[in-house]
Amino acid sequence: MRLFVTGALSLLVLPLTVTSTARAESGDSVPPSSPSAAQIVAEMARHNTLRNEDLKHYTSLRHYEVSYHGFAASLDAKMDVEVDYSASTGKSFRVVSQSGSRLLCDKVLKRAVDSEEEAQKDPAATALTPANYRFTLDGRDTLDGRSAYVLDVEPIAPSKFLYKGKIWVDARDFAVEKIEATPAKNPSFWIEQTLIHYTSARNGEFWLPQQNRSETKVRIGGKAVFTIDYGAYQIVPQLASR
Numbered sequence: 001m002r003l004f005v006t007g008a009l010s011l012l013v014l015p016l017t018v019t020s021t022a023r024a025e026s027g028d029s030v031p032p033s034s035p036s037a038a039q040i041v042a043e044m045a046r047h048n049t050l051r052n053e054d055l056k057h058y059t060s061l062r063h064y065e066v067s068y069h070g071f072a073a074s075l076d077a078k079m080d081v082e083v084d085y086s087a088s089t090g091k092s093f094r095v096v097s098q099s100g101s102r103l104l105c106d107k108v109l110k111r112a113v114d115s116e117e118e119a120q121k122d123p124a125a126t127a128l129t130p131a132n133y134r135f136t137l138d139g140r141d142t143l144d145g146r147s148a149y150v151l152d153v154e155p156i157a158p159s160k161f162l163y164k165g166k167i168w169v170d171a172r173d174f175a176v177e178k179i180e181a182t183p184a185k186n187p188s189f190w191i192e193q194t195l196i197h198y199t200s201a202r203n204g205e206f207w208l209p210q211q212n213r214s215e216t217k218v219r220i221g222g223k224a225v226f227t228i229d230y231g232a233y234q235i236v237p238q239l240a241s242r
Contacts, residue, residue, distance in 0.1 A: 037137040040149050043174040044128060055206055056087045057236045061096070063229040064109045070222010077104035081113060090120045112226070119161050126161045128153070128176065138166065143178060147171040158185035163196060175207035176200060192217040203233050 035043070064079040077100035084092045093113050098105045119126050126132070136152040148168040155162040165181025179198035194216040201210040212228040 035149075037135040037151060038130075040137065040151065040169055040174065041128070041130060041135050044169060044176070047174045048127075051206060052087065055085075055235070058085050058208075059083065059234045061231045063231060064112060064227070065229075066104050066108050066224065066226045068104075068218075068222060068224040070218060070220070073222070075101045075104055077101045077109055079105055079109040091116070093117065108226070112228075115161075125159070128167070132156060132162060140171070141168060143168055143170075146177075148177055153181070155184040160185050165196070170207070173202070173207060175202075177207070192219045204235060206235065208233055 060083050062081045062083055064081060065077070067076040068074070077098070079098040080096045082094045082096050084094075086092075093116075095110070095113075098109070124131070132155060134154045134156060136154075138150040138152050141148050141150050148170055151167050151169060152165075153167055154164050160183065162184040163179070163181035164184055165179065167176050167181075168178035169175065170177050176198075177200055179196065181196045181198075183194055183196070194214055197211075197213045197215075199210045200207050209228075209230045211230065214226045216224045216226070218224060
């Protein structure tokens with residue numbers, strides 16, 4: 001039974017891939033006071049381009065954790081992963097420690113890392129752009145004292161790296177600050193439902209991922225929780241500034 005549960009979990013705990021992470025607004029552009037969904041998406045793309053031009057290198061220590069508690073099994077695993085990002089080569093990952101269930105470490109956590117490495121080979125395929133999603137403006141909200149636009153997103157085609165739900169876009173920096181979504185494609189019959197919660201935070205000039213948490217109900221009973229805490233970022237100052 002434990003092998004079956006681990007096999008099912010290996011299909012679901014894939015990290016949410018967000019490639020639209022923005023640079024902080026420098027004041028060189030003033031978007032409309034009441035923009036349409038299309039204008040918001042265009043601003044997201046512009047800020048993401050600035051970020052890709054300016055953010056040359058960072059490192060961080062991520063904490064991955066997965067737990068399953070349910071029918072005939074209770075499993076937990078943790079892993080710390082050192083991430084080194086270079087604008088020229090992308091992200092590289094190095095596992096520095098792991099504990100708990102060896103099966104979950106090998107079949108779930110390491111697979112999550114491998115999934116992100118796979119996704120970065122073709123970032124355009126997972127980007128929050130009109131090529132991958134339909135966007136509908138759903139209103140405005142306030143997060144941590146900052147105004148945000150709320151957009152409904154619907155993938156144009158099913159993919160294990162895409163999702164459907166709502167995104168919160170910072171009204172000044174046009175960064176994706178929060179996501180509440182479900183996978184665009186159910187990875188397995190044995191997965192009943194997966195809810196994805198993602199947040200980013202401003203780190204100096206840049207908005208970068210903060211936490212990714214998915215909660216999944218398994219049809220045979222039980223619940224799995226998968227979390228990535230992205231840790232503190234060390235951005236190389238002389239390379240990150242214009």
